[in-house]
Every structure is written in structure tokens, then in C-alpha cells.
Amino acid sequence: MNLNECPCSGKTLARLIQPAVMAVLANEPLHGYVIVQRLTGMTMFQDHGPDITGVYRLLKSMEKKGFVTSSWELAASGPAKRRYALTPGGRACLTRWITTLRTYRDAVSNLLDTAAASGAAKTRRGGNRRTPTPEAKSDEG
Amino acid sequence: MNLNECPCSGKTLARLIQPAVMAVLANEPLHGYVIVQRLTGMTMFQDHGPDITGVYRLLKSMEKKGFVTSSWELAASGPAKRRYALTPGGRACLTRWITTLRTYRDAVSNLLDTAAASGAAKTRRGGNRRTPTPEAKSDEG
DNA sequence: GTACGGTATAAGAGATAGTCCTATAGTGGA
DNA sequence: TCCACTATAGGACTATCTCTTATACCGTAC
Numbered sequence: 001m002n003l004n005e006c007p008c009s010g011k012t013l014a015r016l017i018q019p020a021v022m023a024v025l026a027n028e029p030l031h032g033y034v035i036v037q038r039l040t041g042m043t044m045f046q047d048h049g050p051d052i053t054g055v056y057r058l059l060k061s062m063e064k065k066g067f068v069t070s071s072w073e074l075a076a077s078g079p080a081k082r083r084y085a086l087t088p089g090g091r092a093c094l095t096r097w098i099t100t101l102r103t104y105r106d107a108v109s110n111l112l113d114t115a116a117a118s119g120a121a122k123t124r125r126g127g128n129r130r131t132p133t134p135e136a137k138s139d140e141g
Numbered sequence: 142m143n144l145n146e147c148p149c150s151g152k153t154l155a156r157l158i159q160p161a162v163m164a165v166l167a168n169e170p171l172h173g174y175v176i177v178q179r180l181t182g183m184t185m186f187q188d189h190g191p192d193i194t195g196v197y198r199l200l201k202s203m204e205k206k207g208f209v210t211s212s213w214e215l216a217a218s219g220p221a222k223r224r225y226a227l228t229p230g231g232r233a234c235l236t237r238w239i240t241t242l243r244t245y246r247d248a249v250s251n252l253l254d255t256a257a258a259s260g261a262a263k264t265r266r267g268g269n270r271r272t273p274t275p276e277a278k279s280d281e282g
Numbered sequence: 283g284t285a286c287g288g289t290a291t292a293a294g295a296g297a298t299a300g301t302c303c304t305a306t307a308g309t310g311g312a
Numbered sequence: 313t314c315c316a317c318t319a320t321a322g323g324a325c326t327a328t329c330t331c332t333t334a335t336a337c338c339g340t341a342c
Contacts (some may be wrong), residue, residue: 015156015299015328020252026259031291042255046246051330056292058328068288078339098256105249107185111161112242114183115235118167156299157327197301197321220308220319264334 017058019051019097021088025068026094028086032056067093092096158191158199160238163227166209169233170226173197200225210233 002087017039024030024038032055040049059082062068067090086094145237156239165171173196181190200223201208208231214222227235 014259016212016249016252017329019256021253023256023259026256031290032292042248043251044245048284053292053331054329056290058293079335081290098253101253102250104185104254105246106240107183108157108246109166109247110184111157112239115160115164115167115239118164118235124204132226139210158300160335163318172319173321192301194302194321198300201321222319249287 001067013052016044016101017054018062019094019101020044020050021055021062022090022094022097025086025132026091031073031081031083033081035059035084040089062090109135127135143155151235157185157242158202159197160235160242161185161191162196162199162203163208163231163235163238166225167232170224172222173200174222174226176225182185205229207231 020039020042021035024035025048030038036050036055039045039055059068059070063070063084066087067087070082071086073083075081102109147177147210161183162176162181165176171179174193177191177193177196200209200211204211207228209225209227210222211223211225214224216222
């Protein structure tokens with residue numbers, strides 16, 4: 001029982017790299033490496049950043065699905081870079097993601113309410129502040 | 142390119158079954174089947190409900206990790222039921238989940254902002270914000 | 283002139299999580 | 313007997329994610 005190995009630590013909260021990549025690509029075509037840097041600055045990857053291999057792998061699969069296109073960029077100096085751009089299909093996917101994310105955020109809030117109402121959060125004593133939440137009036141607890 | 146097979150459809154938005162199960166178990170010990178029914182009523186599983194096999198599988202793994210305990214309940218009629226109860230360790234995990242979920246909700250909001258700001262949501266017309274992207278003038282290929 | 287770190291891409295192997303299909307067992311109704 | 317509902321669960325598969333390792337180019341330090 002090591003809570004640091006548990007998903008509750010927040011380390012493995014993912015499954016959202018796809019929309020995150022699409023979101024940064026929606027602004028402008030970028031190289032994989034730059035995408036990773038952008039993602040690293042995002043809230044969802046705060047301290048650790050996404051796995052680089054995973055991002056490249058994802059970009060490959062996204063290209064296969066037609067969500068992005070890529071082209072090699074040969075600069076005068078430095079290694080070749082692959083430049084990824086969002087396709088109209090990818091943009092449609094991102095648009096749908098936005099709806100999904102709203103639902104998701106809602107679901108997480110709902111889950112938070114359920115969890116908080118269960119009393120699991122009451123580890124600390126000293127008067128659980130009677131939050132004026134709507135469920136305060138329900139006859140539960 | 143079938144968006145119905147894409148995670149953006151919201152079908153595969155999961156990874157949160159664990160805290161959901163813990164949240165419903167925090168109130169009272171329950172049978173697996175009842176847990177599934179409770180989950181089905183939650184926002185995050187609105188229309189489809191969780192996979193039953195997955196929930197039983199999860200409960201097993203949670204027991205192995207020490208987050209729940211189980212005991213067989215032999216009623217006068219009907220098949221034997223396994224009754225799951227949250228352990229103190231499981232409760233600690235749930236408490237941590239609450240913090241994680243807040244962070245997660247925050248991250249999703251942040252991602253929503255990024256995605257919405259990218260203009261992906263602007264499927265409707267109404268004057269596309271004049272954002273002459275830098276690569277509009279460079280002809281890279 | 284090579285060792286090191288940064289930029290840039292990517293495959294292999296494995297872990298984890300979740301879904302679909304199937305199997306079991308008891309109860310009750312048509 | 314067949315079917316539906318309650319109740320639990322394994323097998324096989326897929327998707328996703330991580331860890332390790334590999335490559336190639338570049339600049340700087342020693």
C-alpha cells in the first residue's frame with residue numbers, strides 16, 4: 001500500500017494528451033519537440049511533463065488517423081525536424097473534444113461532490129466548514 | 142477518420158472509476174453489483190454505465206492493494222454476494238484523490254481555455270479573428 | 283578529439299486500464 | 313424449458329502510457 005504508486009497521486013492522470021496536443025497544434029504547426037515543451041508548461045503536466053516517446057507515438061497515430069499531417073523540414077543547420085499541422089478533421093475532433101472536456105469537467109466536479117459528501121475529506125477536525133453547497137440541504141449526514 | 146471511434150466522443154473517458162468506486166464505498170459497504178448501479182447513476186457514466194467486468198476486476202485489484210476488504214454474504218435466498226468495505230488505507234487514498242481531482246478539474250479547465258482560445262470551437266462563422274499566422278507568408282512546402 | 287549536454291526523432295518492451303465475449307449460479311415468471 | 317434478472321468472474325483483446333534504449337546533429341568544455 002504505497003499511495004505514491006497509486007493513481008490518486010495524480011501521476012497517471014492522463015488520457016488527455018491527445019486533446020492537449022491538438023490544442024497547441026490548433027494555433028500553429030509545430031515540431032514534436034516544441035509540442036512537448038508547450039505541453040510541459042500546461043497545468044496538467046505541471047511538474048513532470050509528458051513522456052516524450054508517448055507524444056511522438058501519439059503524433060504518428062494521429063497522422064495515421066488523418067488528424068494531423070507532417071512534413072520534414074530541413075534547416076541549414078541542425079537535424080531534420082518533422083513539422084506537424086492539424087487537419088480539418090483534426091480540428092473537428094478538437095471541437096468535439098471541447099464538448100467532451102466540458103462534460104468531463106462536470107463529471108469530475110460531480111465525483112468531487114460525491115467524494116467530499118462521503119466524509120472522506122474530513123481527515124482534519126475543527127469544524128468541517130458548512131459549505132453553502134446545494135447538497136448541504138439534503139438530508140444526508 | 143471516424144470521430145465516433147475517437148476518444149473525443151467521450152466514450153473512453155475513464156481512469157476515474159477507481160475514485161468513483163471509493164466514493165460510493167465511503168458511505169457504506171456494498172456489493173459489486175450495487176456499486177455498479179450506483180456508478181450508473183453518476184454523471185461520468187450517464188448513458189452507458191461502467192463495464193461490469195471492469196468494476197469487479199477493479200475491486201479485486203483494490204483488495205489486493207489493501208484499499209478494500211471483502212467478505213462473502215450468504216443470504217437465505219439468492220446467490221452468494223461479496224460485500225466490499227473501504228479500509229482506512231482506502232479512505233486515505235480517497236482523500237488524496239479529492240486533491241488530485243481538484244487539480245484535474247483545474248487542468249481540464251485550463252485545457253479547455255487553451256482549446257477554446259485556439260479558435261477550434263469557432264465552427265460557427267462571425268468574422269474569423271484576423272490572426273495572420275506567421276507561416277502564412279512563408280512557403281515551406 | 284572526445285566527452286558532455288541540448289535539440290530532435292523514434293523503436294522495443296512492458297505495465298496499466300478498460301472493453302467485449304463468455305461462463306457460472308440462484309430466483310422467479312411465462 | 314426458456315428467458316430475464318441478480319451476482320460474480322475469467323479470457324482475450326485493445327488502447328494507452330511509461331521506461332529504456334537508439335539514432336543523429338550541434339556547440340562547448342576539457
